[in-house]
Amino acid sequence: MRVVSLVPSLTEAVALTRPEVLVGATDWCTHPAGLDVARVGGSKYPDLARVLALRPDLVLLNEEENRRADADALLAAGVPVRVTFPRTVPEALTELADLAGALGATAEPDWLVAARRAWAALPEPGALRRAVVPVWRRPWVVLGSRTFAGDVLRRLGVANLYAEDAERYPRPDLAELRARRPELVVLPDEPYRFTADDGPESFPGVPCALVSGRHLTWYGPSLAEAPALLAAQLAQPG
Template sequence: MLPRIVSLVPSLTEAVAVSAPGALVGVTDWCSHPAGLDVARVGGTKNPKLDRVLALAPDLVIANEEENREPDLTALREAGVEVLVTEVRDVPQAFRELARVVEACGASSRSSWLARAEDAWSSLPAPRERRTAVVPVWRRPWMVLGRDTFAGDVLARLGVDHLYTDHGERYPRVPLDELRAAAPDLVVLPDEPYRFTADDGPEAFPGLPCALVSGRHLTWYGPSLAEAPWVLGEALRAAGR
């Protein structure tokens, strides 16, 4: 019998759903993949409705140290719920944590998508060139990737080194004038958490190539990792043409 699982992390929701169909009994309002997932919604990643989670009588709640707040996880533990907390700062760590999640959700065998994703990244050719970038994740105020981030490691493996990788904060607020003055080779604009679009983002960086990329492929650690090198690589190459 599969355990009853509540996932508080969108990318891990997708991982559990495709690895152990039927195990999920609750997910956040932001869990958009796989499409048509018909289970209870328990609020946001930062503000889950703990009463809803507990009412589902989960055997396990899956969380992430960055996505979710420790007070919520502590409250769940104190209510007697087992909580699995993941930490993902780079691609190898993502695969280790995903293997742990897949095992915890009761999958009968190693998921084929995980093997494909590992192969996609292990067989990735060395980049022909390296470029620098700033990577906004929010505006009003402007915030960018800083140190020790999964998305930063993903980009580095694709030949893009973001300029705030040594910043003291993981997601620093940086004035727009400073971002422009940093003179990156390109600006990488994901569509989440802030939804940058062709009409909302590139106009702030006149004269700089901008790559509009899928946030799911840049920041999610789950089945999307299998296609992320190709999807992101195409978007990054297009920005340099």
């Protein structure tokens, strides 16, 4: 089997499960460290000619990260694709188990077993902290409804104030964000790299937690360490 992954989360999952089948990945696939496979451009605009030149038996995509046009083009070229789109932690664990099986793994990989245990060990959250979760600024974009990251945060005791919005990624202005009176602002370091000097100053008087974007939004081996790491980051807002 020859696999090309256009999703960083899944690149890491394949590399730690069946590394010998992974022949290509995007320029944004940064994990595991030292990954040595052919690069095929970005997730949104991959070089399909380079993908096809690798003669893949399967290309991995995500409904949100990748374009439907690229999936259609691969299918038209006779290349099977596998499209993921988890909106909750359980959905991610199920899709990852299915992927491991499709790759020919005879048992769930250790990282997936560890991820199941880590999330199952979390206690039911008590009172939830009301939060806004920007993922971009200029313009401001926040987590809205039915997002994987929103489910991750809820399981860690954080209620997304835009969880019932009609859009998955609303674009409120800063005045509206402040008007929601959040008890917490969660600032990930990707896709926009919020830092202590870029983000918290927009929410004076409100605790701001800088968190790992990879552990908040990726659904792969990082799920095993995400609960403990994110819980620690959320407990120490600036």
